[in-house]
Amino acid sequence: MSSATNSQQAHIIINVDVNFSAEESAPEHSYWVYHYHISLHNTGTAAATLLTRHWVVTDGEEKTQEVHGEGVVGRQPYIRPSETYQYSSRVAINTPVGSMHGSYQMIDENGNYFEVAIPAFTLALPNSLH
Helix, strand or coil: CCCCCCCCCCCEEEEEEEEECCCCCEHHHCEEEEEEEEEEEECCCCCEEEEEEEEEEEECCCCEEEEEEECECCECCEECCCCEEEEEEEEEECCCEEEEEEEEEEEECCCCEEEEEEEEEEEECCCCCC
8 A cells, every 4th residue: 555645845935125214214212114025935836825924123232022923914825836925014123233034834735834934134224234
């Protein structure tokens, strides 16, 4: 007797682009705002749904805040093979420099849960880091 296995798998690649928002920031009140644009590209052979997110935001004084929630920007996107899902959001920190990293918790079309790491990225004023 043999058992068949489904070799289809989702594989998600994350890309991040960050921009400082001078218009929304108030440095005199220790308030710096950054917009980030995330691209999730499914390079696998199975579709997947993004269920939840977990962010760790660290400011320049090593103070961290964690954010947990369902989906992203009010959605739980379904990403088919070869498709890319993109969204934009923002974060405010109390120092001019900080960082973010985290993970997305996902489920593929075969019912397999998996986690996708969001690589750390820097929040910094333009031309402030070498």
